[in-house]
Amino acid sequence: MKPEELLAIADRIVGWGRDGEQIEAVVGHSTETEVRVYEGEIESLSVAESQGVGIRVIADGRQGFAHAGTLDPDVLEETLAEARDNTVFGSPDEFFGLAEPDGVAPPELDLYNEALLSFSTEAKIDLALELERAVRSGDPRIVGVESADYGDAVGADAIATTTGIRSWGRDTSCYLTAYSLAAEGDETQTGFGFSVGREPGDLDVAAAGTDAVERATRMLGATQPPTERVTVVLDPFVTAQFLGIIGGTLSGEAVLKGRSLFADRLGDPVAAAGVTLVDDPTNPEAFTASDADGEGLATRRNLLISGGRLERFLHNSYTGRRSGGASTGSAVRGYASTPGVGCQALSLVPGKHSPDELIAGIANGVLVQGVSGLHSGVNPVSGDFSTGAEGLRIRNGELAEPVREITIASTLQRMLLDVVEVGSDLTWLPMSSAGVSLVVAEVTMSGA
Template sequence: MTPSLSDLTQALLDAARKAGADSADALAVSGTALSIEIRKGALEQAERSEGVEIGLRVLMGRRQACVSASDTSPATILALAERAVAMAREAPEDQTVGLADPSQLAQDWNLAALDLADPAPEPGPAALEEQARAVEAAALGANGITQVEAAAAFSRRALHLAATNGFSGGYGRTSVSLSAVAFTGAGTDMQRDYAGESRVYLSDMPDADSIGRLAAERALQRVGSVKPKTGTYPVLYDERVAASLVSHLLSAINGTAIARGSSWARDLLGQRILPAGISLIEDPHRPRISASRPFDGEGLATRRRAIVDDGVLTGWVLDLSTGRKLGMPSTANASRGVSAPPSPSTTNIDLTQGQVSRDDLLAQMGTGLWVTSMIGSTINPTTGDYSRGAAGFWVENGRISHPVHECTIAGNLRDMLRRIIPANDARPHLSTRVPSILIDGMTIAGA
């Protein structure tokens, strides 16, 4: 009989104690994943994977070591523990490592309220292939589309975390996705664009035809792209790419970067970093959302908080270790896998939406660039200097003029974020909900 994930973590902890560890935590993860890819009308790839992985972190005083394996036999667990203890004894001391105090641990969480796992049977390969082919057919039905790459995927994952401080808990989650990349033209005139959707529940997915049609529509809109003018213009980040601006901010306020003193945001705590009236909220408890979780990677209870409140930065993104380095409590943002110690990361993020539509912002910007896709990234983490390749549409007098590509937009994140004007078009089902964003005075390098 295959041991449960909780039994595996308990076996790892018992082995760690037997090997001489002062304290330890253990993670066991099981997963099943199925993916189908269709290209040029043919089945390009059908892949299924399943398995269990285990990870053990042991602490010897202020020294720690992590080990992992995909073999869950008792002999492997004993060997892992002995190896981890031997490694920890040779590791350098770190005064900030250590498990949570028992008083900090999460208790009595409500998994049913989070609704993270679809109870329906997983779709089989034939059902996923049918969906992928439906997406492909819908995209190819648009006049001018020459090729489509379609994909469908499903995964079911479960984890259990336990530690010698008394914590023990686990949960599962599911994910289903459907996407298409549509191509038009040939050679140097070829253009492409995509559309895709992902949900926790299969029943919440939009129909395949709408995804295929949207991918085709977006690709056809790219026909005739040219380089835009070089100069200083307003830039409207489409909702599809606007979340990247928030991700740059979250990286800058991550406790790891702050503790190292290597972030452009290191001196901005308590200061205004977004316009007045705009907040950045983390809410790990949104139901049926992929990044929701009842506790973090160290067993601390997750909670809703305003990372930025009315434009003012209220705190960093911390786990226990980075919190200790900065003399602050953890914000319950620890994330981890089986092979590495915890590190800080966020869950569900919401940027305050504006009062106007994306079309209203297009009219407001006058002449400038509407960015719908981005490639490459040159972000200086210390200074916040920003430069990214982009494509989209040129806007003249508030109206879309023509598609553009092969340009670079540049600025400084500290200044850019203080000038953002959000629209009201954030999609509600996303983990990171960020609407289209207008920023004036950006440098555009094109023709």
């Protein structure tokens, strides 16, 4: 459906409002395609379409919510009635209230490319097959490809409220991803590679295939090193995951719930002077860019940490109001949920040196190319950080032997303060955080 049609549905629902109540209607529609190939054949092909509505009602200081996975006119009225009924069961909260226009103009972003709509199913299959061939032919030690996938999505949504919010948007996205198997003797290692874009012409089969090959083959012969304290270089994909955890601690929701290690630290130095952290969904290069947040307010560039100093937390309307401030345009949600708070396009401001230059300056360290158990191994309240890892030793400024079965440990607080340098290789990934090579000193590497 066209976004204008979705907005018309949202407007209709809002028009059913009664005196003394606020109504918010969020309407969404999307189509997704996924292709997986294996050994030159199609293993699976799926095309899915989804649509639905979420309705929030606030009356007498109470909030009710209901959603439905259809846009049938009769169901819309039933969903509104259910949301109204649910207000009876909600606890009163003086801070409940819908977002109101705040005068911030929405950015002009081009996130929709019609070239994706005309790209045939056969061409999508061909891309996945081409990727599988690229991985298989990339190195004689590649003995298999677990999967080679193509996927895409076309989405549109709209929000209308009785407080005057009217917003709609649409976007396209697509990706390639491959998981490889490399073997030497009795040893097998895995690797992955991917490429993302707004339309198929943005995708780079060669780059995705090369990454999948190199990440697997360079780990062959990996051993468990002795325990010691080292300087680590986080691969961009690992940094993106690390930043996702940091971003979660910088939400107003986490602060209000007592789940942030940075509560009460606004204005304090919390990272090295070279660390500047920004959440900027107005950047069209970000895979998760958007012109409006989950409440229909214009997105904006939020400076979270500047030169190591904590500048702000992210808020939706509720957490901003409860904290004595306002929304930062950081509400996140789908039509089936009420608004939460979250980073939308988080990144470190890049430095001046390439990954090779960063490594050249390290006498004893580890390039961490992958981690496991990251979320279970990190406590966002205490900051304790301990996760399984694998990668390559760095000796006298050069990459050396591969290592595995190691644990890297520190605290989030200490790691931010021990950042030595941020690389120049900013990489936007299919997640809400961008990647970049990150050098962190004095990390405990536990091994044999």
